[in-house]
Amino acid sequence: MKAKDFYKFVAPSLIAMGTLLVFPLVMATWLGLNFMTYRNINNPVFVGLANYIEVLTDQRFWQAFRFTVLFIAITVPATIVIGFLLALFLDQISGHVRGVFITTYLLPMVIVPVVGTMMFRLLFVPSGIAAWLYQEILKQPFFFNEVSVKILIILNAIWTTTPFPFIVMYAGLQTLPQEQIEAALMDGANRRQQVRYIVIPHLSSLLVFLGLILIMDAYRVFDSIFVLTQQNPIYKAASVMSYIFRTAMAVQQLGLANAMAILTVIMVMIVLIPLLVHTYHDQIEER
């Protein structure tokens, strides 16, 4: 293909990405170099790297960052493992029942995240059914505190996010050559050995892909934090995104919020670039 033809093909994507990704990123970087509030939004004051230095020396930002890292460290592996187990389970089912299970497992993905989180929270308010069950079983009232709110945030995230790795890995399992399984069976491999030595290697590239996507998604967690914590500081469960939101909306420091957003993009890239490079090399080797 000639270079001219190649660029004609990719031009629409490049224009869309430039408009929707690159331009806002450049704007955000520029805004982060300015002192800007709602009152001087049309006349921001250039302050250089002052906003970035303020973010890097802000204890609350690092507290939010630590919680975000903890959130990623728990939810990403959990959703991948649970999604994988569900995909394995569903792969054993045939007939009409399979469709019922697929629909059920995908439901959390269909519900709007904020609505789903509000419904989830309502289960645990004093008049909620989960709070009642908790009291009936454990003989003490359920109430929101630092530990319980963080657990609820993580559980809610696992519930809403698991359908995605589930459906990706289920699709991946459909491409697994049955001959390999049959050969392993003939060699006396049990189910666990089949999964460990055949299924997981077959899905390895999908697992890396899922890890990348889920880490990026988990880093942007906001809805569940906002709804479940009501921005109450006693829960110490602010994420980076919710802290940026608070900085922009409550404290009205728009330049500072932009600086935070750019720093988080940089941090995500620091984590993801080695993975991307590793994946790229793997792909080249496979070819």
Add this chain to the structure above:
Amino acid sequence: MKKIQFVWFALLSLLVVVSLIGCQPQATAPVEQPTAVVVEQPTAAVVEQPTATVDPTACNLDAPSTPVEINMIGWSFPITDFYASELKKCNQVENLTVNTQQLDSASAHEQMRLGLAGGGKAPWAIIHNTAQDLAEFGSAGWLYPLDDLVKKYWTEYKLDDIPEAAWTTVTYEGHIYGVPWDANTIMMFYNMDLFTEYNIIPPTTYDEVIAACKILKNEPSLAVPFTMNLHAGWAWEIEFFNFIGSFGGKYFNPDNTPAFNSPEGVAALTKMKEVVDACMGPQGLTYSIDDSEIGMETGTIGFVNIWASRAANMDNPEKSNFVGRIGFAPAAAPNPAGKLGGSSWYDAYSIPANTGVDPDLVFRVIMEATDFQSQLEASQLGIVVRTSVAAAGGGGSRYLGAVNETLAKGVGSLPSNPALVLMQAALGNWLPLVGTGEKTPAEALQAAADEYLAQATQQGFVK
């Protein structure tokens, strides 16, 4: 896929979609932002019946000569939704289209700030706001001063029916920036059966509240004896304002430096902590306004201190198991020698300074939605500002007495200061830590003062 499989799949998908649509929860009530409230006593105004030629339920405006579209933005709870629907009455006027957008409070404020700060034509011709918003928006030059329009239509729309004190709260630096239509305050609701059984008189001070909590603590039907709304940082800030006012403290010094970290502020926050420890505990700290209302309606809370706008629901048989058996009392006084711990709030409609629509037309649309007839109907949902409504037998007879006493003897409204939003953010960040014991009242107030001062200085509110 076989045909039968396809049919099953299609039926199941349809069932799922219908279930999802049917099971969508109602949007939770947004944060009820207090509006500037002026304490006033309703006058015994003579109700003038509308003339036979004017339909009071219609939008009595002449059609504009060219098509006009008026957009409104606000936040949703029952009485505000009602007024939004009243604005839409004017869709029956030829060439006039009124669109309303009711969001949750946080989103509405976010959209308003972004829309008004950006310059250019405002996306809306009517914005719903509070007295505190008026100070912030008015000082930034985002609002259209209504002085001339109020004067022009004073007689036609009987604007003297709105008390002077109400107009004062929507006035900033000598200019009127809003039309008030709804009042609110925080007051006491109590379970009459329980109080009778335990021989408790509705408390008038928070020392009496604590004493009542000690009596009710072992009542088996109660989850907690008493709650006030402390489930979020902004909720703590509102109650702190109620308490500090009773102790004679204030938020701002004349130079905008913080005044809340004073002995009066420490005394107020200490009293709040005593109430939390005696009455609420960790469980009570998680009760939102909705949870407190449900607790009263189901009998799992003995008495509460919440928004008066929730009073009508207590006598709604679809919501309450205690219709006619919930009593209402003025807010208790945190300081026995001080004012009642209830603040005053108004909701109002304002016109953005850079609206592209004729402000005169917009003002008249607002007037048509907030006239006597509209407020008479709205009185079933909340507290209205037109004093003639009460004389005409408007709703709320069981609780209006407590409301008016709280408004008259309470701590009044939040200061009209454009830096208030920064102070509220700082207080909301530190006050909740007193409830859990992580900070002492003095530590929390000093930390909030330091945080506010840093931001206010950076943003030019403190020189």
